[in-house]
Amino acid sequence: MTPGTFELLGFGPQGWGFLLLKAAGTTIAAAICGFFLGSLFGLLGAALKLSSLLAPRMIGQFYTTIFRGVPEILIVYLLFFGGSVAVTQVMNLGGFPGFYSLPVFVIGVIAIGLVSGAYQTEAYRSAFLRLNRGQIEAGAACGMPRHLLLRRIIAPQTLRFALPALGNIWQSVLKETSLLSVIGLTELLRQAGTAAGSTRQPLLFYGIAAILFLIIGRMTGAALGGLERHLAKPWSR
């Protein structure tokens, strides 16, 4: 007897429910790790691009041009194949013969971090440029040292101005994790593909994957919207 839709999606012996939820967890974990790694790259990139020296500015420009202009999937392939070649070479030089590779989750997070970092660079940079110069001067005139100025004046306002753009970048990061299915990470799309293959129900399982992506995107979007309103409170009148 062929199982019905409810058995297929349920948590019973013939159900894919548990595996799909687990895969959704992997998707969310990869997206969160990739996004925060991207924040690191983004802050670094913004600092480079805002530098008064030519060389750092050019490095920053190079970074954002490459990682925003080249398809994400190519970057995933580069890190997947190139990464394992590099790791193998290092290990072989160190006296460990054989073939080595990095876990696909790590490769995926680095790829997403690099790409979203390039977009976050622009978000942080334009947010910093919107800061009121007078406030920074006033803080300095009050005798605030640089780190205090950064913590009290610059960081909170930059974050607030950058948040709408960061929210958009988060949504694309979430969708980009689906690309990691091509290098074998069992995230939502790949798990749906496995289920579709073994049950011959692609419409059902890819449809479920799409719905889960929509739900995750909607919920995190609502949370980010709440954060945005919270951070805007001191400025509301």
Place this chain on the structure above:
Amino acid sequence: MDWPFLIDVARQLLSGVPLTLQLAGSGLLAGGVLAVLVASAAASGIAPLRWIALAHVEVFRGTPLLVQIFLIYYGLGQIPELRDSFLWPFLREPYWCAILALALNTSAYTAEIIRGALQAVPEGEVEAARAAGMSGVLLRRRITWPIALRHGIALYGSEVILMVKATSLASVITVAEVTNISYRLISSTYRALEVFVVAGAIYLALTFLVSLAVALVERRLNAHHAHRRT
């Protein structure tokens, strides 16, 4: 530097460029037409039409393009009515599935761009046109659409660039465009960096040409503001 290898890679990858451009071009063309329909439906007075348009935008912007491609390529074959219809010879082909997915995807983003551009038309300009006796199609053709076009063109330019990049996902369903050829070269030679550099250069060149073209169009559309430039 292994020049013969790089030149060989470049030759093979360039042979995929026409297919990449076809995917992007057809997707943008069909997606553009669909976007106009969706945007008009979203602005229409008929509620069910509005709901369909909103759902269309929500679904195609909220889910990954790769999921959409798989749904169309693997999923549609599950519907017997479709398998028996005249559409099946097309929907069986990865090439047409990729174009359909790209078109549906870009139509949702473009519909939002159109909506935003129309909203950005200043109320005063429309009122002035009405006061001058214009209405209906004349008002739209002379006032609303030209102003909206100037507002939307920059955003549409970045959508075109995203579209050129998005064609790379067709590689996953065996369409032999630039990324598909790159993948086969990388997995057979394991020289990821060299292939990536060449493929990346091709995509950067394409996106650069697109942004150049958009800048030229923008310049021409804003020719009447030219005296403001110094």
